[in-house]
Amino acid sequence: MKKFFTIIGGMGTMATESYIHLLNKRTPAHADQEYLNYILVNHATVPDRTAYILDHSQPSPLPSLLEDIRQQNQLGPAFFTLPCNTAHYFYDDLQAAADVPLLHMPRETVKEIIRKFPNAKRIGITGTQGTITDKVYEHEVLAAGLTPVLPTDEIEAETMALIYDNIKEKDHVDPVLYHRILRQMIDEQGADIVILGCTELSLAQEREPETQIPLVDGQSVLVDRTLELALKMREA
Template structure:
C-alpha cells in the first residue's frame, strides 16, 4: 500500500473507534475505493498517560509510543496522527523519533477555534488531570489570545467520572452528565466556547451532540484534517506540513 497515513490509537479504544467511525462516515464515498488508505495501531496496553504525568515514577508511555512511531516509519506513511490528547505531552520527543510529519491535535484544534470563534473571550477547558497538568491546551489557548477557565474541583470530578467511570470502565456514554458539565462551564464560568481536551470527551460529543453549547472537539477536527490530507496525498498533491494549521 502506498500513499497512506498511520493512526496511533488505543488510548482508549472506544475513543479510537469513534475517530475511525467519523473518518469513514465523513469521507465522501460512493464505492469501496473512495475510502482512505490508512493503518490503525490500536495500542491499548500503552501505560496510563495521566498517571505518568502526575507521577513520573509510574510507567512512562513514551517508550511504547516511540516504538510505535519507529515501526510505522519503516512503512513510510505520509503522515501520522495520535488519537490521544494527553499523549501530546511528549509530542516533541515523538516527532524527533521520525521524519514523518506527526500532526499536533491540540495545536490543530486551537487553530481552528481561533478562526471559527474569533470574538470569543473566555474558553473553557475540560480534560483529564494529566492534560490539565501538562498545560498543552492551556498554553495553546493563552497563546491564541483567549482567557482560560478550568472550572472548579466539582467540574473536574464530574469530567474524570465521565471519562473513567462511564466511558473507560463501563464502556458507556452518560449524556446527562456530559451535558451538565457543558452547562456548568457555560453558565457558571461564563465560557463562550468549551474545548474537549480528551478523546473520551470527543466520544461523548459524537454520542450526545444534542446540546446548545459551542464546543471545540480536537478529535473531530483531526478527523476532518485526516480526510483533507488523505485526499490530497491520494491525488499526488505536495503538502507543506508547516502550513497545515492555518
C-alpha cells in the same frame, strides 16, 4: 501500500474507534476504492497517560509510543495522527522520532476556534486531569492570545468520573453528567466556548450530542485535518 498515513491509537480503544468511524463517515467515498489508505496501530497496552503525568513513578507511555513511531517509520507513512489529547504531553519527543509530520490535535483545535468563533475570547478547556495538568491546551490558547478557562476541582472530578468510571470502564455515557459538565463551564466558569479536550468526551458528544452550548471537539477537528491531508496526498 502507497499513499497512506498511520494512526497511533488505542488510548482508549473505544475513543479510537469513534475517530475511525467519523473519519470513514466523512470520507467522500462511493466505492470501496475511494476510502482512505491508513494503518491503525491500536496499542491498547500503552500505560495510562494521566497516571504518569500526575506521578512520574508510574510507568511511562513514552517508550511504547516511540516504539510505535519507529516501527511505522520503516513502512513509510505520509504522516501520523495521534487521537489522544493527553498523549500530546509527549508530542515533541514523538515528532522528533517521526520521519514525517505528526498532527498536533490541540494546536489544530485552537486554530479551528479562531476560524469558527472569532469573537470567542474565554476558552473553556475540558479533559483528563493529565491534560489539564500538562497544560497542552492552555499553552495553545495562550499562544493564540486568548484566555484559557479551566475547570474547578469539582468539575474536573466529575469529568474524570465520566471519562474513566463511565466511558473507559463501562462503555457508557451518562448524559446528565456530560451535559452538566459543559453547562458549568459556561454558566459558572464564564467560558464563551468549550473545548472537548479528551477523545472520550468526543465519544460522549457523538452518543449524547450537546446542541445548545458552543463547542469545539478536538477529535472532530483532527478528523477534518486528517481527511484534508489524506485527500491532498491521494490526489498528488
